[in-house]
Amino acid sequence: MPTSEHHPAEPLLDLTDTSSVTPESPDPGVPRVQPVNRAQLQFRMVDVEGLIPEDHPARAIWEFVGRLDLSRFTAEIRAVEGGAGRPAYDPQLLISLWIYSYSQGVTSARAIERLCTHDPAYQWLTGLAGISAHTLSDYRVAHGDALREVFIQVLGVLSAAGLVTLERVTHDGTRIRASAASKRFHRKARVEEALREARAHVAALEAMPEDEDHRRQQTARARAQREKVERLEAALQTFEQLAAAKSRGDRVSTTDPDARVMKQADGGTAPSYNVQLSTDATHKLIVAVDVTQAGSDYHQLLPGLHRIEQNAGQPPIQMVVDGGYISHDNIVALAARGVDLIGPAPTEHAAHANRTKSYNSRGVSPAYEASQFLYAASSDTYRCPQGKRLHYDAVEVRDGTRRLRYKALAADCQACPAKRFCCPRNREGRSIERRAYVAEIQAFRAKMQTAAARAIYRERAPVAEFPNLWIKAKLGLRQFRVRGISNVRLEALWAALTYDIQQWIRLCWKPKIATENAAA
Secondary structure, three states: OOOOOOOOOOOOOOOOOOOOOOOOOOOOOOOOOOOOOOOOOOOOOOOHHHOOOOOOHHHHHHHHHHHOOOHHHHOOOOOOOOOOOOOOOOHHHHHHHHHHHHHOOOOOHHHHHHHOOOOHHHHHHHOOOOOOHHHHHHHHHHOHHHHHHHHHHHHHHHHHOOOOOOOOEEEEEEEEEOOOOHHHEEOHHHHHHHHHHHHHHHHHHHHOOOOHHHHHHHHHHHHHHHHHHHHHHHHHHHHHHHHHOOOOOOOEEOOOOOOEEEEOOOOOEEEEEEEEEEEEOOOOEEEEEEEEOOOOOOOOHHHHHHHHHHHHOOOOOEEEOOHHHOOHHHHHHHHHOOOEEEOOOOOHHHHHHHHHHHHHHHOOOHHHOHHHOEEEOOOOEEEOOOOOEEEEEEEEEEOOEEEEEEEEOHHHHHOOOOHHHHOOOOOOOOEEEEEEEOHHHHHHHHHOOOHHHHHHHHOHHHHHHHHHHHHHHOOOOOEOOOOOHHHHHHHHHHHHHHHHHHHHHHHHHHHHHHHHHHHO
């Protein structure tokens, strides 16, 4: 018989009940995602011109700055064609970088240096080249006269475009914090002690042998200490200036000696500067800017008018200010220059309060204040409450007011039983003043009673305060980055330049681009 393979018996039918058994799902495996590989180098082709769209503000700023005469900047460049030396940065580039940065609320040179490495707008402006923060920081404060000339040129461009008319200019001030902390304000003795310590530290650093491996660090530390000595020396000079001006301040900042403690909008105080802005009412463009150390605006109107004349070549037709700028002297001075001044009329309430304070300091009883003396026009004399006569003595014109002085006889006052109530510290006869406003003051008071003048004054705040808010909120300049009033003035000028160019972009450049795109 032939042999055959053995096969196990298989059932003919599978009778197992599988209706209640769920088949297992196939294993889905681990999800596959594209890995991020940072351990690599790539070479890319970059279309620099295509990094930003045609209507990007960086292009507008570059175009505007390119229209200006920057010869005062280029005149300081020592590297020339065919000569030795590294080529300097184009002033158009550095000016455009700072203006664009301020327009984006970037006020730090180090932040700009970082942005030049990756931000498309900064890369477009620089052509993918890097610029050090040290170069940018120095440039911001290195060309004061040239920058002021650029501001005048900008006003010329805006005037030619019909954006500045000088028909009505508002003037206002705003306080911006200094780059100094309140805890750095010290008395004179503490500053002198810190100066001795700093000088000793400089001498110790200069006496150290040079270490080839750490030469740069040693040089940087020595430079930092020398700069500290300079700031402390400036602080001591500030004490002398405050003493000469009979200021009540007894503390000075050791980091920014020019800063002054001023009241803030929130009711507190902080080291600050007072930024004065003159704004053309036609399109709310800044026509003059300055920075002062004064906490009050009282004496800032005439300097503001002078800056407008310097920048625009002529005074404004009308100036609108708030009550902080109104004084009799200012009213008379602007009238003499043919400038129509609009502002709240000075009230007698404030003058009366000042007189009452003066009486209290001299020990004069309310029953013997000047208002209690009776004037007789027929004899041009006053009669005191005790019946004695005060005769005309002299006249003085001060603060827009003719002050006629009337004086009693010394013998009458010395023998008077009410002397201790009337003039207790006066060895001569009691005197009082009769005030008469000059014609300019009377005309100003009459003008400010009219509905037209009041309507103009109501429009002051939207114009005057708009650039103040823009500079703080949109440009981010709530605190200065630089120190010293000369540098602070330049940073305020950079902010004003940026603000004006931004308004030009809004009013002129963007509509032109939109028209060109629609035509295409």
